[in-house]
Amino acid sequence: MDTISERFAAAPGPKYRALATALKEAIAAGELTPGDRLPPVRELAWTLSITPGTAARAYTILTDAGRLTAEVGRGTFVAATTRQPPGRPALLPEPRWPQRAVSEETEQVSLFSPKLPDMGQSDLIRDAFARLASSPPERLLNYPSRPAFTPAREAVLGWLRGTPLGPVDQQDLVLSHGGQNGISLVMQAVLRGPKPVVLVEELSYPGFRRAAELLRAEVVSVPMDARGIDPEALDRIAAQSSAQLLCTSPEVHNPTGIFTALERREAIAEIARRRGFHIMEDDCYRTGRSHERSYRALLPEQGWYVSSISKLLTPALRIGFVVAPKPWTSELRRVAEYGFFGIAQPLADLVADILPRAETLEIAERVRLRVADYVRAAVNALGRHDLIWREDMPYLWLRLPDGWRAGAFVQAAEAVGVQLRAADEFALRDGRAPHAVRMGINAQVALESFEAAMGRLRDLLDNPPDRIAV
Structure with a gap:
């Protein structure tokens, strides 16, 4: 070399x-x-x-x-020969699925949720399933057990290496059916009484409130500012409501993309310690490195951590994980084992097989880089508007210019073939939402199609409907 x-x-x-x-x-x-x-x-x-x-x-x-x-x-x-795919830029490979032959004006591009490009993970998973096919019979015939999951839990800890979780070992971790199931497990472990209270940010992942509602919990929103949760408002609402759990996403806030700095996290952790509620950190949307200590590290008695492989490898397998605070590890295991015995043994074996592999890390890095290409394409088209974006975040948050309301903009975008989520989908039913939209990065369409969709959104933003004087 x-x-x-x-x-x-x-x-x-x-x-x-x-x-x-x-x-x-x-x-x-x-x-x-x-x-x-x-x-x-x-x-x-x-x-x-x-x-x-x-x-x-x-x-x-x-x-x-x-x-x-x-x-x-x-x-x-x-390669044996040098091949340039016809009609496509050098930075984007031929897609691995058929593309619809429709015109730019009518092609539907869904930005409801992030969609990952296939950078080799499908072959990786197929190969792992082939290896699992030769598993000993007892791995395919018996109920899952805690000792049998040890290799999978250790593999997850290796995957989380570099995430500042505080002192942690594989016994503190439970595998779940994706991040949403992990959220439900935490709520089942900590919520008590006939009408527990769960706090969420005033704009937050809808899965928080849906999981809470299944457990008949009351959901209360907490005001935010440009740095995340407002500590003074949190302290007041926690005292008034006797809240038991706060759900938050401090690294990559869904949907706004806000990052909560350490000083603000420490203030929030101190309120939780004084008021006696738990904090569950949902870290499913971060695709790059962690920038600050997690709430589990800041609040060792009451801090929980939830994540998954859905935004870096695949959401199809429904592989998530929950890391409990040390005093609550046995309660977390009890909830999982009483609820569903644990995930299927072959899935746990798949986790143990693929997560430690060097090629898995390389594929995840390629996914990050490809998604970043799409983020840059969006910024090139929409950057002069009020856009929050990060290359390690698989969605964008766009505050709409004067003249546009979120609902009307979503309808107008769908009319030109682009599907978005309005900000009110992330607010409580009686909450207030800004005139903004979230756009998931869809890296399963050709980059040209994505760029064309961004161009159509730019045209809408540059030509808002006439405002009516009152």
Whole structure:
């Protein structure tokens, strides 16, 4: 790899582009020949003193251009021929599912929820199922058991490495049927009495209130500002309502994208400690690194953590996980075991198989980078409007300009083939919502289709309906 290092050092531009250029030049010069296996992403990153994400992005560019091929479980190789998919940009591979041949004006692009691109995870999962087919009979015939799930719990802890959860071991963790089931498990563990009270942010993930309503809990909203939950309002409402649980998303708030800084989290944790309520942190929408300590770390007696693989690998498997505070681990296990005995043993074995694999981390990184391409496309089209976005967040929050109401804008967007969620879907039934919309990143449509949809939204935003004077 000496010549690659030299070419990389001499190439201009961002590091990922410089590495792609260096590899492309090495292929053209015959230094890398068809069938040659390239180093794993982490090994190449260490050699060149760059991040694994930078190396993965360079590999993705050349794979999409047909110069490299990626084979799950084997590695990345120089392609036998260089192939540029006809009519598509170098940064986007051919989609792995049929695309509808309809006009730009009538094509429906759903932005209701984020949709992940297939960056190799479908093959990864198929291969894992094939390996599981040869499992010993007892793994397929017996009820799930706590000891049998130990490898899966350890695999999840490895997946969560780098998330600041405080002291944690695999006994503190329970696997759930996705993040929503994890939320329900936490509520079942902590809520007590005939009419418990659950607090949510005034704009929040609708799954919080739906889970609470199933348990006949009262849901009360807490005002927010630009930094997250308003501590003074939280303290007042918690005292008045005798709240037992606060549901929040401080890393990537759904739907607004707000990040809650450490100082604000510490103030909220102190209120919870003094008032005696629990905090459940829903971290399902974060796709990048954690930026601050979790509520489980800040509030060791009352802080819960919920996440899943749905936004980085696939939502189809319904794999989630809950990490309990140390005093509540046995209660969490009791709720899960009494409720459904635990997830299916083959699913737990699948978790233990795929999460520790190096190629799984590489695929997750490629998913992040591809979603970021779509985010940038949206920002290029809509950036002059009041848009909240992050490259590690699979949706955007758009405050509408004067002249547009959320409901009317959603209807107008659907008329031009784009489906959105209005802000009032994230508020309580009697709550107030701003004139805003949430747009999930749909990376399962061609990038050109997504860009065209953003263009149609831009046209609507630039031409609001006439306001009526009163």
